[in-house]
Amino acid sequence: MELKLHRPICFFDLETTGTDICKDRIVEISILKVYPNGNKESRTWLVNPERPIPPQTIAFHGITDEKVANEPIFKELAHTIYNMIKDSDLGGYNSDRFDIPLLAEELLRADVDFDMKGRVSVDVQTIFHKKEERTLSAAYKFYCGQVLENAHSAEADTNATYEILKSQLDRYDDLENDIRSLSEYTTRKVNVDFAGFIVKDKDGDEIFTFGKHKGAKVEKVLEQEPGYYGWIQNADFPLYTKKVLTAIKLRKLNNKLA
Template identity: 40%
Template sequence: MAHTTIAQFLPLDKPLIIFDLETTGLTPGEDKIVEIAYEKILPSGEVVAYCQRINPGKPISPDASRINGIYDKDVASAPSFAKLSYELWSMFEGADVGGFNIIGFDLPFLKGEFALVGKNFDFTAKRILDAKILYHKMEARDMFAPRNLSAAYKLYCGKEHAAAHTGAGDVRATVEILEKQLEKYPEFRNWDYLADLHGNKKLLESAKTEHALLADVKPFGTLF
């Protein structure tokens, strides 16, 4: 079983799920999930990986398919979110969550999908580790380049993100980024500090504003 250094730097008293969603488009409430991938980090540091395609019950937009490589035919025989909801609810209910831009994108999508099956996914009650928030906190904005997952991966890990916009590839890159961030910035090794940081309205608005500006000029999927 694989291991991560995240649990060495950040105390875990429950699993930490680093996850990523691929979707039919960019709008929670209108668009749907077509793939969920995660690495479940146990308090021991052991990692359990998972990736599942999901039938969204609606067409995937051409722009989304062009970026994530998932087409309608690829999910035609996949289970619906409703069929997976009990398993996913049980898994997320007993865990903290992490990812890259999950506050602005993945968590709202997940909340919307759970709402459709009658469950209130209150992620505000969870401890959150969003690598994009940490990235925005510590690194100045480059007006000529997005602060997306690929940029963060190159900065912190010194490599190109070859598997960008695949669920499993994005999750693996995020775990590696978080390992480097926690190693580099000791202040991030405290959950209370992280809670304050993830609730920082100015910082969150900065991330949202940059996301919105890039959405006006970039094709689907280049934001994350």
């Protein structure tokens, strides 16, 4: 089943130096852009992470320091990548918890003001885990009847993710062929930031999910303990979390001035 699209969607996959969203870096990124008319555009880049790639990570994806030594650093690619995805929804495998947060960090470090406003994301892994509980390779075999060659190469994983989603729509009648509906289905919780340090409560208000203010409303904490904002900004939190917290603080200030 082909996707019913009202706007483009970019399926993408990252290979990285590790799994720490704040500290690790991209070494390969592949993007498959699918347009509402069915046309596709695909790009893959190797990226110099400006740091050694750990041996255990090399064993996973096979990308060595030597392979990326003469490749561009992410900052040199950031605007090209952003221009490819800026008008699109996003899709991936485990993308809501890893690929999108890490890509956001890389873009913000490169001074590209990325956010998810006006777009949605579809995490194909969540559909798979809700329905079948398997890995990407098993999902590809289960849904598409094929063996995933070159697993853990960004391009192979990206294309497999796109094919799996189409097959999932064929298999499950209760899945609506609509990107916003699929996004809602694959959303695990209502995060305000990607990392889940700030979420919305049942009333739709932002609350902290960590530390001494866990469960407290963000606006109330910022009002009663202004220094907490500065502590987060200077601590080892994701850049996107800091960006979201600043937006909440400025919104509260603007409401006071209005």
